[in-house]
Every structure is written in C-alpha cells, then in structure tokens.
Amino acid sequence: MDVFEAVAEPNRRHLISLLAERERTAGELVDSLPTLTQPAVSRHLRILRETGLVEVRPDGQRRIYALKPDGLQRIDDWITPYRRFWRDHLAALEKHLESE
Amino acid sequence: MDVFEAVAEPNRRHLISLLAERERTAGELVDSLPTLTQPAVSRHLRILRETGLVEVRPDGQRRIYALKPDGLQRIDDWITPYRRFWRDHLAALEKHLESE
DNA sequence: ACCTCACATAACATTGCGCTTATATACGTA
DNA sequence: TACGTATATAAGCGCAATGTTATGTGAGGT
Numbered sequence: 001m002d003v004f005e006a007v008a009e010p011n012r013r014h015l016i017s018l019l020a021e022r023e024r025t026a027g028e029l030v031d032s033l034p035t036l037t038q039p040a041v042s043r044h045l046r047i048l049r050e051t052g053l054v055e056v057r058p059d060g061q062r063r064i065y066a067l068k069p070d071g072l073q074r075i076d077d078w079i080t081p082y083r084r085f086w087r088d089h090l091a092a093l094e095k096h097l098e099s100e
Numbered sequence: 101m102d103v104f105e106a107v108a109e110p111n112r113r114h115l116i117s118l119l120a121e122r123e124r125t126a127g128e129l130v131d132s133l134p135t136l137t138q139p140a141v142s143r144h145l146r147i148l149r150e151t152g153l154v155e156v157r158p159d160g161q162r163r164i165y166a167l168k169p170d171g172l173q174r175i176d177d178w179i180t181p182y183r184r185f186w187r188d189h190l191a192a193l194e195k196h197l198e199s200e
Numbered sequence: 201a202c203c204t205c206a207c208a209t210a211a212c213a214t215t216g217c218g219c220t221t222a223t224a225t226a227c228g229t230a
Numbered sequence: 231t232a233c234g235t236a237t238a239t240a241a242g243c244g245c246a247a248t249g250t251t252a253t254g255t256g257a258g259g260t
Contacts, residue, residue: 001247004104004107004108004113005108005247007104007108008104008105008107008108009247009248011248013104013178016182020181020182020185025206025207026206026207026208027205027206027207030206030207036248036249037249037250037251038206038207038208039207039208039209039210039249039250039251039252040248040249040250042207042208042209043208043209043248044248045207045208046208046209058257060206060257060258061205061206061207061256061257061258062206062207063206063207063208067182067185069185069186069188069189070186070189072179072182072185072186073186075175075179076179076183076186078113079172079175079176079179081120082116082120082167082172083172083176085120085169085172086169086170086172086173086176088169089169089170101217105217109217109218111218125236125237126236126237126238127235127236127237130236130237136219137219137220137221138236138237138238139219139220139221139222139238139239139240140218140219140220142237142238142239143218143219143238143239145237145238146238146239158227160227160228160236161226161228161235161237162227162236162237163236163237163238
C-alpha cells in the first residue's frame, strides 16, 4: 500500500491527527477509536508503519507510536506542482472582486 | 467517495496530471491510458467529477475535461497543519549539519 | 511457575472498487 | 431518416481492503 491509500482511510487520518498532538501508546489509540476493535486499530497502525507515516518504540509492554516527520511530505511533494492552480484562481478572483 | 480516495487511485492521479497541462477531451484521455478500456476511463472521470476535482464542458459530441482549481485544495488544507512537522525536522537537521 | 496485561497476528466473512463486455444516449453528417 | 462517432451507463466478475472473533507473543507482577 502506498501513502495515498494509507491516508485515504478516515480512521487512519484520525490516528494521524491524534499523533500530531503527541505520542501515544497503542492502547490510547485504541481507546480513541471506540467504534473499532483492538485488532482493527492494530492493523491500521501496521499500515501507517509500513507506509512510513509513523514509527514505534517499545516501552516495557507498551508500544509508543509517533508521527514520522517525512511521511506526509510525500503527499505534499505531489500536490506542490498543482498548488499554483488554486493560487492563480484565487488571485484572479480577488483581482476581479477589487475591480468592482 | 471523497477526495482522498479519489486521489488514491494511480490512474486518476495520472488523469489529473494530464489535465494540469491542458484541457482534454474524454477521447484524448482514453488514448492516454492505453492499459484501460474506454468505459474504465469514463468511470474514473465520473469519480473525478463527483469529487469536484474536474469539470466537464460539452463541445458538440465531445466532452472537454478541465482541472478544477479548488478541488485539490481540500487535500492541501488537510495537510497544512502537519506541514510544520517536516519543516521543523528539516530545520533541525540543517542546524545539526552546519554545526559540524 | 503462573497469571495478567498490552499488543500483534491468523483466519475468515463481507463489502466495495476497478476491470471487462455489452448496451444506451446523443450529436453530426450524408 | 439512417448511420457513424463520442461518450456514458449497466451488468457481472475478481480481488483487495476492512471488519470481526480467536489466538499467539512477550513483558510484568505475585
């Protein structure tokens, strides 16, 4: 699975947003997604690991998950060339509005 | 389907990159994806339409597809809060390198 | 040694996506 | 009107992703 498919899943985006605040243990993340069972969350975490979006560090019997700095950048790199599209569009829109 | 799933599909990302260069007819886009049949491309275009990533304009019996300026911005809006992660990381890395 | 807690993996069912072939729609032209 | 061209939709199939329950693994505690 690639990064795009990884972030296409709403629950995984939720996990990412939680890890953006701070590191959390697997158990905390499981509690944060009450609609899912523990194995389901564990699987999502595995996918986030394999796509390089998060990293794990053992702490006794816990596992601490953290967001990896360069994971989401791959998506940002892809979107960068297209950014001018809405920039130009917004610029033209503003210009049009101020000309009235 | 939402924007994230729409962009998760490689063929659809290819279509987006083609439309970023210039508008194209459905037929041109079909020719640009030789591994797919015409209905398959038509379906992808439908999804890109429904998610607001492209727009269509009829031209006789042809349909001209164009990239919509604000479609991909929804992804950019999502990624923006996380951007500081790799920026901070890069800054720290550079600082570390120049200190040697 | 035994049990419990935290987490991962296995096995399996269900669902949804993407593909194909076949068909419909709609415009253009003779 | 009749026919070809351009595109969309329908029907059906295979596969991969997501969920579940059941089980494995390994670290702590008594």
